[in-house]
Amino acid sequence: MEYLTSFGEVLFLIITVLIGVLFIEIYLYSHFKLYDKKFYFFIPLISIFIFYFILKAINLYSTKTMFFITLGEILFSYLCVYRIKGKNYLPYMLVIPSFIGLALLLVYPFVFEVYLSFHDLKLTTILPWKETGKIPFVGLKQYINVFVLPPLSETTFWQLLGRTFLWTFSNVFFHVLGGFILALILSEIKMFKGIYRTLLVIPWAMPQVVAVLSLRGEFHSQYGFVNIMIKKLISAFPFLEKLGVAPVNWLSDHPLLTCTLINIWLGIPFMMVVILGGLESISKSYYDAASIDGATYLQKLRYITLPLIKPVLLPAVTLGTIWTFNNINVIYLVTGQAGGTEKADILVSALYKAAFVYNRYSYSAAFAMVIFLILMIITFLYSKIIRVENT
């Protein structure tokens, strides 16, 4: 019975979406087709009324939104009558449903976040906001707070920033290094290549939540595989103990190292596949020519392989950097349990915790804008570097 009602709910939802799309199409069609009729004047009016009723029905009505909708309607009618004139309207009818979706669920949240960052929405002001939609305006105060007040209980913004760079750099470095070595080995051998390749991409193919959570268990101080292995090694080779090798409280004492190890394990296969693709596209004749000239293996690697896989490697590294920088998943899954440590948090995971553990909504909106700016600068620098390398 429970499942049936769920199905009903979803069926209802899908029908609603279809009706919504149909409504948008009818709306567009009536504007595009009837622009030169005498009664066209009524169509925008009727549309405004329908919008008004829809807004009232879903409880989002306010004079401001109504004003913008009227403005948009006037602009759209103007475009239909004086610009498009019934010509070539089909592409718009195909594109607009998607872009309405993107505008409502990607662009609007972004704008809303900018709006939030200049206001003061927190646990005490959220109920009034929900009822009246009003939040006190505070100007740039939240942005100053980001740098002055610690985003988490103790860790400051600058510590988080340093940790993020350390995290991003070490992860991307080991991803590329590990992926490169594995790809080189794979490109050398001929037997069982397909099997090795398949088994090596398992970390990438596994659902990330399962992979991270089970590895988190392996780092448990008493029952985790890592510490059991360390203990076994020590009992087999007693001299290791004198060198300072001992079981470690991974999760509570070295959470960032644990997260990094887990993420390296997760990220190597992707780089391996990308680099292997690059290696396989290099023509054998380059290496043969170099061998005739007496080049050593390292020389071939440095002067043939590296330059030739650069066009594959650079975009992959850029993407990898952005993904690692934005990786909340690994850190939150490892340290996000109630009472979890905050010693491993990087910028984005601190953002998530600031918003949903500490409920400082406006503060984290400003924090998000700062992080976005940092990411923009990194992307910009990367594209500069790639451009310089390419010329």
Add this chain to the structure above:
Amino acid sequence: MKKSKIKSILLHLLLIIAVVITTYPLIRIFSVSIRPGDRIISTDLSIIPKGATFLSYIKLFKETYFIKWIFNSLIITLSTSLIGVILASSAAYSFSRYKFFGRKIGLYILLFTQMVPAGMLILPLYLMIMKLNLINTYLGMIIAYSVSSLPFSIWILKGYYDTIPRSLEEAAMVDGANEIYAFYKIILPLSTPALSIAFLFNFTMAWNEYLVARVILYNPKSYTWTLGLFELQGQFITQWGMFAAGSIIITIPVLLIFLYSSKWLVSGLTLGSVKG
């Protein structure tokens, strides 16, 4: 000759070590899942433990809402991917076939949305969904997920449509079909591979999502499987066996689908860049 043989053995050895590192966590999760109830927490390293049983699996189905979690995940994921693919297929067609005012700006907007970090938008989405009173509902989840992979799907499908020659539709139009009919009857059936890739991409994105679900769903009955497993894993000592069993049940189908489709997936992703 001998030197190359040693080298090859050495390389195979290195690869085997790497394979052990990549597969061992999965094997160990499996061995935990079949441990008997009194020995779930132990420092035992054997793959098939003594007295192996499937008790953890039975307990998982009996004592938790595991089936409900899978059901919730399936419903949310299927609806979002369906909506995503329907919207993307038509928008991509328009970008691929027509020159219209705003086309370039539209494509730039698609690129820009890819640069906004997903973690940044969770807060405003959560507040919007809260304001619409959709917390803890399928609808809220589907709204939050539905467009997140839309730009990427549009790019993939546009790339694929670009490889289909225009003359096909022109021929259909000579025979009297209109543009919409030509799109549905000729282009869509031809692009099944690209459509399935877009669908699969949408599906995995929503299926493996955790962070949005964490803030929108709070009732254990309406959890998706990611939240459910996180809860089970949180209570390390008591429910480790059930967590392992759940992980295995989730992972095996996903791995099989991935391995089955991986070659095809990679070739499909590059299809768009090759003129056919």
